[in-house]
Amino acid sequence: xxxxxxxxxxxxxxEGDNSIINCAYSNSASDYxxxxxQESGKGPQFIIDIRSNMDKxxxxxxxxxxxxxxxxxxxxxxxxxxxxxxxYFCAENMEGAQKLVFGxxxxxxxxx
Amino acid sequence: xxxxxxxxxxxxxxRGQQVTLSCSPISGHRSVSWYQQTPGQGLQFLFEYFSxxxxxxxxxxxxFSGRQFSNSRSExxxxxxxxxxxxxxxxASSSAGGNTIYFGExxxxxxx
Numbered sequence: 001x002x003x004x005x006x007x008x009x010x011x012x013x014x015e016g017d018n019s020i021i022n023c024a025y026s027n028s029a030s031d032y033x034x035x036x037x038q039e040s041g042k043g044p045q046f047i048i049d050i051r052s053n054m055d056k057x058x059x060x061x062x063x064x065x066x067x068x069x070x071x072x073x074x075x076x077x078x079x080x081x082x083x084x085x086x087x088y089f090c091a092e093n094m095e096g097a098q099k100l101v102f103g104x105x106x107x108x109x110x111x112x
Numbered sequence: 113x114x115x116x117x118x119x120x121x122x123x124x125x126x127r128g129q130q131v132t133l134s135c136s137p138i139s140g141h142r143s144v145s146w147y148q149q150t151p152g153q154g155l156q157f158l159f160e161y162f163s164x165x166x167x168x169x170x171x172x173x174x175x176f177s178g179r180q181f182s183n184s185r186s187e188x189x190x191x192x193x194x195x196x197x198x199x200x201x202x203x204a205s206s207s208a209g210g211n212t213i214y215f216g217e218x219x220x221x222x223x224x
Contacts, residue, residue: 032211043116043202043215044155051211089155093213098143098206099168100213102155 008087012109019077023090023103028071030092034100035064035075039086047075047088051095077108085110114139116216118203124222130191133219137184137205143167144186145213146178149200158201161186162208193223 013019025033031052036044048059050066050073057064063076073090087107091100117136125131137144145160145168157170161180178188184205190197200218 034211034213036215043118043217046212046214049212091155093211095211096209097168098145098160098162098204098213099157099170100145100147100155100204101157104154 008105008107010107012111013080014111015080015082017080019080019108021075021088021106023073025071025073025092027092031095032093033066033073034091036089037086044089080110082110084108116203116205116214118216118219120219122220124224125193126224127193127195129193131193131221132187132189133201135186135203135216138214140207141205142184142208143206144180145204146188147202149202195223198223
């Protein structure tokens with residue numbers, strides 16, 4: 001349904017700590033999931049993706065975990081740096097379709 | 113390789129006017145999609161084009177339209193602008209059959 005005045009969840013972490021950003025997706029038929037990072041004034045930047053036949057995928061300093069049973073996705077960022085400050089969005093899609101459904105986003109703030 | 117390019121970056125229009133936004137996808141990408149981002153509604157899918165044909169459409173009124181040219185470049189048009197159309201309009205592209213969708217920096221539209 002529609003949301004009026006989205007309240008953006010916020011996560012504050014100490015520099016050097018690990019960050020975990022969570023996301024619940026809505027469509028059990030979705031089979032492709034993406035995490036994007038959006039810095040102020042910029043467009044979403046692709047971070048990492050995962051297909052529904054996987055439950056974990058690792059990239060450089062990032063790991064995505066997928067739990068299809070509870071329709072939950074998480075993004076783990078290791079050794080968080082100041083440059084990681086941004087809003088992070090999860091998005092779901094059907095394989096081959098080009099119609100992303102986005103979560104509301106989480107604002108990650110790094111404390112020095 | 114150049115990313116997704118959107119023009120103009122910023123524009124101000126008056127209620128009732130119309131606006132055209134332009135997008136050049138990543139070289140070789142044939143799918144172009146458009147999203148609207150507002151603080152209240154988040155990121156929402158507008159439509160997607162592939163080989164000059166609209167394949168998917170989101171839940172927006174008919175005032176929002178788009179097209180794609182033979183070189184895969186795309187434009188979107190909003191007619192009879194309303195104050196609520198003020199938003200960041202994002203264009204994204206992907207390769208044929210590809211799942212990874214890359215975004216441009218967006219066009220900031222303010223309707224006064």
